[in-house]
Each structure stands twice: as structure tokens, then as C-alpha cells.
Amino acid sequence: MIPRITLYTFTMSPFAEKVHCYLQYKQLPFNCYFVNPLRIKKDLPLGHQVPALSVGEETRTDSTPIGLWLDELFPEHPKLLPNNSIERNKVLEIDQWISHHLIPGNFRNFPGTGISPRRILNAWRLGQVLHKTCHGGMPLTLQASWPLVLGNVRFLKDLRAMTDQTVPLKEANAKLRSNFIEKLEGGPYLGGLTEPTLADLGAFPQFVAPYMVGLSGAEEILEYPEIIAWLNRVRTYLTDTPPLIPNVALKREFPGDPNGDYTIGKIPECSPRSPHQLLSIQPIN
Ligand SMILES: N[C@@H](CCC(=O)N[C@@H](CS)C(=O)NCC(=O)O)C(=O)O
Numbered sequence: 001m002i003p004r005i006t007l008y009t010f011t012m013s014p015f016a017e018k019v020h021c022y023l024q025y026k027q028l029p030f031n032c033y034f035v036n037p038l039r040i041k042k043d044l045p046l047g048h049q050v051p052a053l054s055v056g057e058e059t060r061t062d063s064t065p066i067g068l069w070l071d072e073l074f075p076e077h078p079k080l081l082p083n084n085s086i087e088r089n090k091v092l093e094i095d096q097w098i099s100h101h102l103i104p105g106n107f108r109n110f111p112g113t114g115i116s117p118r119r120i121l122n123a124w125r126l127g128q129v130l131h132k133t134c135h136g137g138m139p140l141t142l143q144a145s146w147p148l149v150l151g152n153v154r155f156l157k158d159l160r161a162m163t164d165q166t167v168p169l170k171e172a173n174a175k176l177r178s179n180f181i182e183k184l185e186g187g188p189y190l191g192g193l194t195e196p197t198l199a200d201l202g203a204f205p206q207f208v209a210p211y212m213v214g215l216s217g218a219e220e221i222l223e224y225p226e227i228i229a230w231l232n233r234v235r236t237y238l239t240d241t242p243p244l245i246p247n248v249a250l251k252r253e254f255p256g257d258p259n260g261d262y263t264i265g266k267i268p269e270c271s272p273r274s275p276h277q278l279l280s281i282q283p284i285n
Contacts, residue, residue, distance in 0.1 A: 002074075003056030005030035008044050010037065011133040011249055012110075012126055012213065014103045015063040016051035017205035022067045024238040025201050026077040032242050036134045038142070043135065049155070064095055067198045078237075080198040090191045094183055094199040102206050104162040105176045108169060110215050111150050113160065122215050123147035129213050129249040173220065181226045188233055196234050204234045205244055207255065212244075214251025221255060228256035 007023065009016035009032050023030045035043040035050055046052050046059040053059065053066050055073060060066050067080045081088050111123035127146025131138040142149065150156060163172065180203065185192030190199040207227060210218035221227050235254065 002028060004054075006033055006054045007031070008033050008035050008052040008054075009050050010035060011129050011246060012209060013050050014106065014206055014209075015049075015099075017209055017244060018063040018098075018202040019051040019053055019066050020242075020244055021201040021204055021238065022070055022080055022198065024240070024244075025080065025196065026070055026074055027239055028070070028074060028077060030242070034134045034246075036136050036138075037130060038138065063202070064092075064099070064198070067201075080201065082193065082195075082197060087191065087193060087197075091193075091197045091199045094190050095202050097179075097183070098199065098202045098206065100162060102176060102180065102203060104159040105172060106206055106210065107156055107159045108163050108165070108172065109217055110210050111147065112169070113151065118216050120147045122217070123150045125213065125215060126150065132248045133246050177221070177224055177227065181224070184226065184230060187226075187230060189230075196237050200230075200234050204231065204238075207231060209245060211255045212252050213249050219252075232256050 005023065005028055007016065007019055007030055009020065011034065020032070033043070040050075041048050044050070044052050045054055047061040049061065051063055051066065052061045053069075055069075060069055071080050081091055109122075111126055112119045124147055127138070127143050127150075130146075131143050138146075167175070183190050183199075188194065189196045190203065191197070207218075207221050208231060211221060231254075
């Protein structure tokens with residue numbers, strides 16, 4: 001029997017989203033506990049950061065080690081890492097690139113730094129997503145000052161510091177996306193592998209979540225048909241319970257959804273392992 005599994009998360013935490021996708025891929029039933037940012041330590045069963053994952057009586061932190069732990073605990077469920085050691089090392093290397101380049105690069109965009117209407121709008125939106133989804137919500141004063149607060153959050157500053165901020169943002173984004181496409185090595189999955197791995201599941205939410213909650217600028221991924229096609233391939237392996245983005249935080253349909261607002265290029269055919277169940281979600285206006 002599968003023990004009770006609880007993921008301690010924030011809706012837009014890129015590291016917690018990685019674990020969310022691992023669990024969906026492994027087809028494990030789980031619940032999300034949406035931690036309140038005002039009392040992180042109190043809400044968490046262990047440590048001071050999300051994600052934390054409790055499986056039965058045991059809790060672990062840190063996204064990638066959680067993935068390895070899930071493969072150990074549930075080897076009969078789809079594996080996150082290949083058995084072949086060369087492929088396994090390749091996957092772990094790409095995962096490192098995701099944590100040290102893709103995710104910090106995303107934080108330069110969302111919410112980014114400085115004062116521009118787009119930055120303030122995105123920071124406000126992120127505050128609203130957090131307020132609407134976290135346990136107990138946030139007081140109005142904090143919601144209103146969220147764009148200011150985000151500029152000073154320590155871990156966000158540390159992540160932004162991992163990027164080369166002398167490179168203009170547009171150029172840095174284009175480089176990240178082309179590096180990502182290179183890492184597909186012709187696909188269908190990262191590292192040129194034939195099945196998704198921990199690396200695909202770590203990268204997937206970094207494109208999908210900012211887009212689906214409606215952050216301005218996230219729609220730039222629609223200009224990359226290779227990325228959209230890969231997202232749609234990975235999606236077919238995921239269950240949607242619980243959904244990556246709770247309904248109250250949804251603004252856009254899945255990127256490239258034939259029923260959504262995708263207009264650039266055609267999505268290549270893919271053969272799903274299991275019928276995907278994501279089409280039922282409806283964006284809010
Ligand atoms: N290396 C960790 C990083 C986790 C992390 O940075 N979590 C952030 C949210 S995205 C957090 O909880 N920050 C709160 C804090 O540091 O106070 C992982 O991969 O899980």
C-alpha cells in the first residue's frame with residue numbers, strides 16, 4: 001500500500017514544482033500543503049524551504065534528492081532516472097543546469113528587478129497567486145507591498161546573483177532557450193532520450209507555470225516550436241491530480257493547447273503512453 005504523501009509547496013516555487021511533476025509522472029497519489037510565506041518554518045515539518053515531501057512518517061527536503069528518494073521508495077512506478085549509468089549521469093548534469101541556469105534565469109524575468117510596469121504587474125500577479133493559494137492567505141498590506149517585498153527576499157537575490165546580469169535580459173533569455181533546445185539533442189526528451197526523466201520533469205514546470213498563471217513575457221516561449229512540442233510530449237506522461245497550477249491561479253491554457261491561444265506553428269504528432277487528462281482545465285478571466 002502507498003503511504004500518505006504530502007508535498008509542502010508554494011504554487012510558484014520552481015523547486016517544489018519539480019517535485020510536483022516527479023509525483024505526477026510516477027503516478028503517485030499525493031496532497032499539496034500550500035505553505036504560508038509568513039510562517040514557513042511553522043508550516044513545514046522539516047527545514048525552512050519548500051519543497052518538503054512527507055511519505056508516511058518520513059520527510060525529506062531538496063528537490064533532486066527527493067526525486068532519487070522517490071525512485072528508491074517506488075521502483076515499480078515509472079523511474080525518474082535511467083538504469084544506464086551514462087544516461088543517468090547525463091540526466092543529473094542537465095538537472096544541475098536547470099537548477100543553476102534555467103531557474104535563476106527565470107527569476108531574472110519573474111519578477112526581475114528595477115521599476116517597470118511589467119515588473120510591478122508580474123510581482124503583483126505573483127503575490128496574488130500566492131495569496132489565493134497559500135494556507136490562510138496574506139494580509140492586504142502585504143499583498144499591496146508584494147512587488148517591494150519580492151525585491152528584497154534573500155533567496156531570490158541569491159538566485160539572481162547566479163546569473164550574469166551584465167548580459168541584457170533579452171539576450172540571456174534567448175541563450176537559455178537555445179541551450180535548452182541543444183540539450184534535447186534532437187529529442188524526443190532531454191539528452192536525446194526516448195522517455196522523459198527527472199531532467200524533463202524539472203524543466204517542464206519552468207516553462208509551463210509562468211505561462212499558465214499569466215506572467216507577462218512568459219508567452220515568449222510560443223516563439224520556440226521545439227519547446228512547445230516537447231512540452232506537449234512531456235504532458236502526455238503526467239496525471240493532473242492535483243494540478244500543477246490550482247484553478248484559482250490559472251490565466252492561460254496549456255501552452256500550445258490546440259484549444260488555447262497558440263498560433264505559431266503546428267505541434268508535431270506525439271504518441272502518448274497514457275491518455276492525458278489535462279484538457280479539462282479552464283482558465284479564469
Ligand atoms: N535546493 C533547494 C532550493 C529550495 C528553495 O530555494 N526553495 C525556496 C522556494 S523556491 C524557498 O523555500 N525559499 C524560502 C526561504 O529560503 O526562506 C531545492 O532544490 O529544493
